[in-house]
Amino acid sequence: MRIAFYGSSLLSSYWNGAATYYRGMLRDLAARGHHVTFYEPDAFDRQKNRDIEPPEWADVRVYDATENALREVMAEAARADVVVKASGVGVFDDELIAGVMKAARPDAIRIFWDVDAPATLAEITPAPDHALRRALPGLDYVLTYGGGPPVIAAYEALGARRCIPIYNALDPETHHPVPAEPRFAGDLNFLANRLPDREARVEQFFLDAAARLPDRKFLLGGNGWHDKPMPSNVRQIGHVGTRDHNAFNTSSISVLNVARDSMAQVGYSPATRVFEAAGAGACLITDAWVGLDLFLKEGEEVLVARDGADVAEHVRTLTPERAKAIGEAARARILAGHTYARRGAEVDALLRRTAAEKRSAA
Structure with a gap:
């Protein structure tokens, strides 16, 4: 499947604690045959502090933090089978959740992927008109990298159809024993x-x-x-x-x-x-x-x-x-x-099952 993923940064961990999680998850999904395009804004000096160059397992689109560039990358969601908006992009978050879900094809799988669910819930719970609150009923899934039963219950109470934790994990090819320095x-x-x-x-x-x-x-x-x-x-x-x-x-x-x-x-x-x-x-x-x-x-x-x-x-x-x-x-x-291979298998099964359900419904 073609996955359009709108997140903070895949290339830089600078003021971006989600980088390792993104890399582990998306690398495994790519290995399972999915084509990943990651959209990240040129913001917060992250491009000046890259940890990695664009990897072979994902196409990375770095866009200017301007309204014109935003419109261009949001429109590209129409090409994807799976459209993901992550939390904490840092610029145009409200515009992104509304824009990419509006641009997505009717048969696309729509996901909000929350990498800081407690903070997100604290922000949106008292705000009925929040852009994410308005988007929740139209999403297929809210995926979170933590939070367990309390986060699941909170999201579903706010209108999410299904909330599933996809926990942090280990990529043993990236994090492993090395000699002390x-x-x-x-x-x-x-x-x-x-x-x-x-x-x-x-x-x-x-x-x-x-x-x-x-x-x-x-x-x-x-x-x-x-x-x-x-x-x-x-x-x-x-x-x-x-x-x-x-x-x-x-x-x-x-x-x-x-x-x-x-x-x-x-x-x-x-x-x-x-x-x-x-x-x-x-x-x-x-x-x-x-x-x-x-x-x-x-x-x-x-x-x-x-x-x-x-x-x-x-x-x-x-x-x-x-x-x-x-x-x-x-x-x-x-x-x-608790490896990303296990987490990736979980997400892959979820995506394939949901795609089949949408085809049957159509």
């Missing part, structure tokens, strides 16, 4: 952009833990932290491109995951970092959230913390031998049940 050495490494609904939890789980262990080394990667006061044992390194994520995860005793406020409250929302760390065989420490046990077992495949004191205690008592055992167990669990 001294530039990323530390006792606890943490990779996250500075965002308003994550910062307090970063203070609680990462900075507080660092302050409790002044003799240990903490490494912070990600955008936006340059003017944030830090304990002296925290070293900031700024944006870390996806090509360096494996080394970032394998070069420390442990790595940290901290969910954003909304995702922690909703649960069932494993971040990309969880699967990247597991794929590299890293020992992951994560904040607690409902649904974690669907992906990793506490104490054996992941260490769970309820606050900064818990994080500090894990770091203080963790030996290299135990860290290695936890990392290897996590990698085995994720490879067995």
Whole structure:
């Protein structure tokens, strides 16, 4: 099938946490015979900070963030068998959801793919006239990369026909064990952009833990932290491109995951970092959230913390031998049940079944 996918960016992970998810999902769908065209705006300096060049498995259309260019790319939705509008494009989001669905052929499969369902729901729930709210009844699916039962119920209450979580996963060809690199050495490494609904939890789980262990080394990667006061044992390194994520995860005793406020409250929302760390065989420490046990077992495949004191205690008592055992167990669990090959098979089956239903109805 021809898939027209309108998202934030496939080529750049710069201020774009969905890049790894897009790449893993769309690469697998292309391998199953689908032809993917990805439309991304030239915005937020992402094209100046590409992690990859246009891949062989997708046609990438970079368009100017102007109304004229927008009209051109929206019109191309008419050529597709599947039209996907993702959340968080960042420019013309309202115009895109209305425009591409209007341009889509009557027999096309229409999908809104939400890569931040808690934030999207918080925005649209109190706004009956929101462009996405108006579009929901006409969509075949809302797909989300997390959220579980609470998100499904919320979307269906707002008029979505069907909401199905397609969780984050691992691409083992991209994220895997590599030799450690001294530039990323530390006792606890943490990779996250500075965002308003994550910062307090970063203070609680990462900075507080660092302050409790002044003799240990903490490494912070990600955008936006340059003017944030830090304990002296925290070293900031700024944006870390996806090509360096494996080394970032394998070069420390442990790595940290901290969910954003909304995702922690909703649960069932494993971040990309969880699967990247597991794929590299890293020992992951994560904040607690409902649904974690669907992906990793506490104490054996992941260490769970309820606050900064818990994080500090894990770091203080963790030996290299135990860290290695936890990392290897996590990698085995994720490879067995949570790869993009599995997620792609799920989406492929959904698309083929829906196409058959539409043909029968016609």
